[in-house]
Structures are given as C-alpha cells and as structure tokens.
Amino acid sequence: MTTRTKTNRTIWLKESDKKVVQIIDQRFLPHQVVIKDLKNVDEVVVAIRDMQVRGAPLIGVAAGFGMYLASLHLSCGNCSLQMQEAGKHLKDARPTAVNLAHVVDRVLSAVSKLNNPDDIQKTTFQMAQDILNEDVQICKQIGEHGLHLIEDLSKKKNGEAVNVLTHCNAGWLACVEWGTATSPIYHALEQGIKVHVWVDETRPRRQGAHLTAWELGERGVPHTLISDNSSGYLMTRGLVDLVLVGTDRTTVTGDVANKIGTYMVALAAKDNQVPFYVSAPSSSIDWNMTDGFREIPIEKRSENEVKEIQGWCDGTFKKVKVAPERTPALNYAFDVTPRALVTGIITERGIAEARKESLLKLFPEKRGSI
Amino acid sequence: MTTRTKTNRTIWLKESDKKVVQIIDQRFLPHQVVIKDLKNVDEVVVAIRDMQVRGAPLIGVAAGFGMYLASLHLSCGNCSLQMQEAGKHLKDARPTAVNLAHVVDRVLSAVSKLNNPDDIQKTTFQMAQDILNEDVQICKQIGEHGLHLIEDLSKKKNGEAVNVLTHCNAGWLACVEWGTATSPIYHALEQGIKVHVWVDETRPRRQGAHLTAWELGERGVPHTLISDNSSGYLMTRGLVDLVLVGTDRTTVTGDVANKIGTYMVALAAKDNQVPFYVSAPSSSIDWNMTDGFREIPIEKRSENEVKEIQGWCDGTFKKVKVAPERTPALNYAFDVTPRALVTGIITERGIAEARKESLLKLFPEKRGSI
Numbered sequence A, B: 001m002t003t004r005t006k007t008n009r010t011i012w013l014k015e016s017d018k019k020v021v022q023i024i025d026q027r028f029l030p031h032q033v034v035i036k037d038l039k040n041v042d043e044v045v046v047a048i049r050d051m052q053v054r055g056a057p058l059i060g061v062a063a064g065f066g067m068y069l070a071s072l073h074l075s076c077g078n079c080s081l082q083m084q085e086a087g088k089h090l091k092d093a094r095p096t097a098v099n100l101a102h103v104v105d106r107v108l109s110a111v112s113k114l115n116n117p118d119d120i121q122k123t124t125f126q127m128a129q130d131i132l133n134e135d136v137q138i139c140k141q142i143g144e145h146g147l148h149l150i151e152d153l154s155k156k157k158n159g160e161a162v163n164v165l166t167h168c169n170a171g172w173l174a175c176v177e178w179g180t181a182t183s184p185i186y187h188a189l190e191q192g193i194k195v196h197v198w199v200d201e202t203r204p205r206r207q208g209a210h211l212t213a214w215e216l217g218e219r220g221v222p223h224t225l226i227s228d229n230s231s232g233y234l235m236t237r238g239l240v241d242l243v244l245v246g247t248d249r250t251t252v253t254g255d256v257a258n259k260i261g262t263y264m265v266a267l268a269a270k271d272n273q274v275p276f277y278v279s280a281p282s283s284s285i286d287w288n289m290t291d292g293f294r295e296i297p298i299e300k301r302s303e304n305e306v307k308e309i310q311g312w313c314d315g316t317f318k319k320v321k322v323a324p325e326r327t328p329a330l331n332y333a334f335d336v337t338p339r340a341l342v343t344g345i346i347t348e349r350g351i352a353e354a355r356k357e358s359l360l361k362l363f364p365e366k367r368g369s370i
Helices: A041-049 A056-072 A079-093 A098-111 A117-156 A183-190 A207-218 A226-237 A260-270 A356-361 A364-369 B041-049 B055-074 B079-093 B096-109 B117-156 B183-190 B207-218 B230-234 B260-273 B358-362 B366-370
Strands: A013-015 A016-023 A035-038 A160-167 A195-200 A223-226 A242-245 A250-251 A254-257 A278-281 A310-312 A316-321 A335-336 A344-349 A349-352 B013-014 B017-024 B037-038 B163-168 B197-201 B221-228 B241-246 B250-251 B256-259 B275-279 B309-312 B316-323 B336-339 B344-347 B350-352
Touching: A013 A056, A016 A056, A035 A041, A035 A056, A035 B316, A041 A056, A041 A079, A056 A079, A056 A098, A056 A117, A079 A098, A079 A117, A098 A117, A117 A160, A117 A183, A117 A242, A117 A278, A117 A344, A117 A349, A160 A226, A160 B221, A183 A195, A195 A207, A195 A226, A195 A260, A195 B221, A207 A223, A223 A226, A226 A260, A226 B230, A226 B260, A226 B336, A242 A254, A254 A260, A254 B230, A260 A278, A260 A335, A260 B230, A260 B260, A310 B309, A316 B256, A316 B316, A335 B230, A344 A356, A349 A356, A356 A364, B013 B055, B017 B055, B037 B041, B037 B055, B041 B079, B055 B079, B079 B096, B079 B117, B096 B117, B117 B163, B117 B197, B117 B241, B117 B275, B117 B344, B117 B350, B163 B230, B183 B197, B197 B230, B207 B221, B221 B230, B230 B260, B241 B256, B241 B260, B256 B260, B260 B336, B309 B350, B344 B358, B350 B358
Parallel strands: A160 A195, A160 A242, A195 A223, A242 A278, A278 A344, B163 B197, B163 B241, B197 B221, B241 B275, B275 B344
Antiparallel strands: A013 A016, A016 A035, A250 A254, A254 A335, A310 A316, A310 B316, A316 B309, A344 A349, B013 B017, B017 B037, B250 B256, B256 B336, B309 B316, B344 B350
16 A cells, blocks of 8 residues: 555554664554654553554554563563553553553563573564564455445446445554555555545544544545535435444444444444445454343543534644534444344455344354453 | 533523624534624625524524614614515525525515504514523424434443434534524533434535534533444444434424435444434424435535535634645535434424424424425
8 A cells, every 4th residue: 555645554663773662653644644762662652542553453563562672672681561551551551442451461472481682582572573564464354345335336436436334433543554444445445446435424533533534635545525414314325335444343233333323324334235344354353242221331431522523723732622512412433233134244354144044154253262 | 401601592682782682693513612692684685695603593693683673773664564574674685494484474474564663663672582582492302302312322321321423413503592403412421321422524515624623622521523424334333322413304204304424324323223313303304204314305506515624723724725636526415314314303292203204293283285
C-alpha cells in the first residue's frame, strides 16, 4: 500500500536507529501528521494511555514493541522481574484491552526462562516483529476474502463505483497496514475496482471524521463524510451497496459489539436489503460467549465527549462547548448488533455466517475450547 | 407555562411599546439568552433569514408580526402596494417555508380592500395576535391529546418516570409557547406526571443539544443529552417508553418527513416495540400527497455543517474544523419515515393512525380538497 504521507504504517522501527519505535501520533489527525519517537517502555505506556495509538490490534502491536524497548534497558539483577514490571505497566495503561494483556503475557512467557539480557532482547525483538507481521497478514487475508464481495457488487453494477458505508474507524490506523473493515476496500482499489466510501462521522468521538476520512484520503480512496443520521436515508435512496464495519467483540453465535450506532446502521441495512458485513479477526471472536446482548459489558464514557467537541481553529486545537452547562449527557461507547441483522462475518480464514456452526467450520480447533 | 428566564414565549410585543416586537435570538442559545427588539419589517426579514427565529410555526407567527410592523410605517400613497412589497420581502427571506407564504397571503387578502393606514394597522395587529394565539392553541391541543399517551405509560410503570425520546427541536422554541413534540411532555409535567426526556443531539446542526436541551432545562424537565447513535441502544435496554417527534411535512397517507435521522429512530423503535408518535399540526399535513418517499423534496444543505462545528469557548462563539480539509461531505437535512413505522399522529383534533382514512376522520372537511 502507498499513502500520500511518507509512512504506510501506524508503527515501525526507526530506519536509522532500531532502538527507537516510531508511531503516527493519532491525536493530531486529521489536522497534522505528527510522527513520534518512543524510546522506552514508559513512552509506550503514555502513547497507549493518551490514545496516541488506538485500536485494539495496534495497541497489541505497540505493547509488543513496548516489551522490546523494555528489554533494551534492563539493569543488572533480575531480568525476568524487570520484564514482568514492564508488562504490568503496559497492561495498566488500558486495563480493558484484552489483546494488550495477551501480547504482554505471550512475551513474558517466551522470556520467562531467559536470564541473559542479550537473549531477552533478541527474543522480544523477534516477537515484536512477529506480532506486527501477524496483524498485517491477518488484515490482508480479511481483505482478500472481503474483496470478493466488492468484486461481485462491481460486476452487478457493470463496473460502476460500489458504495460501501462504514462506521467508526476499523482501518489501518487501528491496525498496522490494512485495517479490518477497510482492508477489502483497499484490496478492491489495488484491483482497479471502483469504490466509493460513505464515512459515518461517528459521534461522539468522531473517529469516522477524524481517522477514517483521513486514512481513506491518504490512500486516494474516493469517500464522502456524512452525519450518523444520514446512513439510513442514503440506503432508502439506493446509495449504499454494502456496509462494512469492524468489531470490538463478536460472540461465537454472531452477535457483534461495535461502536455505538452500529446497531442502527444494521437496522437500516436490513430494512433496505443492503448486505451488512463485519470484519472480525478471529482474535476478536469470543468463543465462549453465546449471548452478546446479555454478556458483553458496554463501557460508559465521559459525558464531556458529548458536551464538548475538539476541533482545529487558527492552527491549533480548540475545545468548544456544544450543550447547555446544566444538561447531563449519557455516553455509552458501544452497542450490540444481534446476529439476525448480520449478513456475514469476514475472518482471516474466510467469510462465515453469523452463527456458531459456520464460524466453527472455519476455526475447528476452537471447538475444544467451548 | 413558566420558565427560568423571564419569558415563556419565543415572540411577543414589547410591554412598554406595542410598536416593537421582541424575540429570543436563538442563534445564541444555549450559551446566552439574548432578547432582541424588531422595529420594522426589514428587521423581521433579517431575523427569519439569519435564523434568529426558526421552526415553521414560529416563522409564520414572525411573518404575521412583520406585516404588522410594515403597516406601522406606511408612507403616503398606495398602501396596498406597500403591504404587498413587505409581503414579498418576507416570503423571500425563506422561500421554502410554505406556512410563511400562507401567513403573508392571509394578511394581504385581509387588507387588500383597505386604504386607510389606521384600518390596515388595526387589522394587521389583530391578525398577528390571532396567528400567534392559533399556534398557542393548536400546540396546547396537541399536548392535551398526547398527554394521554404519557399518562397511560405512567400508570403502567406505577408512576415511575416515563422515558420519552425526541429528535431535533419540535419544542416551544420552534413555535410560540408549547411546541409540538414537546407539548405532551409539558402537559404531563403540569399534571405532576414524572417524565424524563432523552434528547438526541441531532447532527449536523445539533438542534437537540442547542435548543431542546435548553428549553427543557428552562422548564425544569429532567432530561439527558445523547449522541444520535445512542437511541437504538437505549431502546434495546428498555430505557425508552415512547418516541415523540415533530414533522416538517406529513402526507395524508402518514409518511413523515422530519429531520435527518428520524427514520433510523423509527426503525429502532419498531425493532424494540417502542411506540413512535409524530406531533403534527394539521397545517403540516399535505392532504394531496400520498407517497412521501417519492413526492417530498429533500433539501441538501452546506457540507460545512458537517465539517465545522460552532461552539462556545472563552465566552464567545468559535467555529472549529472537525474533518480533513480535502474530504467532501454530503448533508441531506431531512428523511422520510414510512407510515409502517409510525404508531400514530397527534393532531390538534386528536390522535390518528398513520393512514388516510384515520386522518380524514379527524379532518373531514379536507375530503373535498383531495
């Protein structure tokens, strides 16, 4: 993939000094592209905590690099203990991020029997690269499977642009290179298939407007920003051919937790016979959960995200108040789209229907764990 | 009705000088309550054009007062011609506002045979008052009919607060005193019935956050602001008992054009068996239209409403950019909710089902006009 900026990834090792990790500091998007050096695990912790990097897959990859940076600065004494402390530090940066904890535990398990700092460094270096490459590979595979959906629609439309609608940001900015929901779009683009993307603004944090619009623009994908209220109307007018969204957690039965508002998009898609697909790497599938509505905990976030909006004004960020001072706001961050509204789930191994047997057919090794 | 501010209306004649009209200049809400004097028809034109007053009913009432102010400043010569020019001036302030044109034509017709400035003044004064009082009366009647819905829900919940969800602003700020969608809520409040209102922010212009939240707060109605994406999720959690919205135009067959996003709220209401009611004064019903989806024209507004947000910062308004510069946006202002999703239509004569025969039963005199 090529982008208009110099980087086509969200995180990488600095070309001139492999002991430094570089990231796009996403807090400044879409108004400024700030590349930031991270030189030690503490700086990775801050980057995760302050949302310089965000998106579950990217946070996991950043944690891998955090463990590598920690290994570069081991002092004399108990290396294993120092690595454990670094891991705890990273986990505490975002306690609800399940895959961050998985990455940390995976690295800790690999270095647990090593005592030599050099060995630990070599191992963590390799693991950080592996974790990054796995993400790239999984997103690529999701894109290859999802590409067929867009190809088919393109044929049906005799090559006219396929209109894809997406909600929030499940793009390369949330991962390393391809994204999940966006990967089929980027793959279609590489195949020369005409695509146009409707980008839901995604209130309250506006990840669609800030991040998805920016990353699509960087890669030259035709796109149009809309208010979240608009997606249903566009569907009634036949202006949406396909909905593609990501997921924070999907049950083995096909219930999909994703950014608040996804459920209403899915309702509109159903009402207008627009196919609704969820890009879900298998790491986001909860193989033990069968009732998303009852079992998936939904995070409430600060009311200030609803009552204040940060934007760009005279070359700097300004936060403006957009509601009466005394009005309270409620801010659930996610919702659950029931399986009945989901046309299919695009995984790295292929596309499944939103039901247990279909998902388990792609991941038979998970049968034992249920 | 009493409010926390000194006024409980959006427009009135100045107490100390009946030749001056006063309005709440709504551009400053919710951050400042600015009362503005309008001394001649030109100032009314500006008030309408610049959205100092907004909402179809209020614009109509303002036009009535505009004609009255015009009559105060007639110069020698052809009074009728001068009144016609004032009327044209008012109509041009908002060419798509059907009821503004109706009000102007109604006043012009009444003064067409008068030549004496005094007679014209008396007539326009009386008509402006009549038009204002009609709005108050119609909104009051809508409230009395809609009140029963809230009463019934309150009984079912053993007096626990009835949770009403509303979209955009169809409140007293859009009318004179009661509003349309809000009128049943204010009536319930006066009856001592516990009510809580979920206020949809209503992107892109954010009328829910700016206006509905403010006006409910002014009248002491418990309410909570939410992002538009949240309403569906709240319904899945049983947190919404009733949806009440206004309408810009409703067909005789029950299709409802209203602020963009209303359709998605209606879909979520249907999916969760939440009753979905539309407050529609008969003036907003189009007795000749049978297919809202095909026949109601939907206005596209500036993309800047999506890409920029105005808010309050350090005691003044600031406009901040909230999307990439190069990203285009599409901004349809309304959508159409099909009759199948509408539980009922609350008119000044009672509640009808969303179908022709039921509406005509309440307004039999309209049979002839179809």
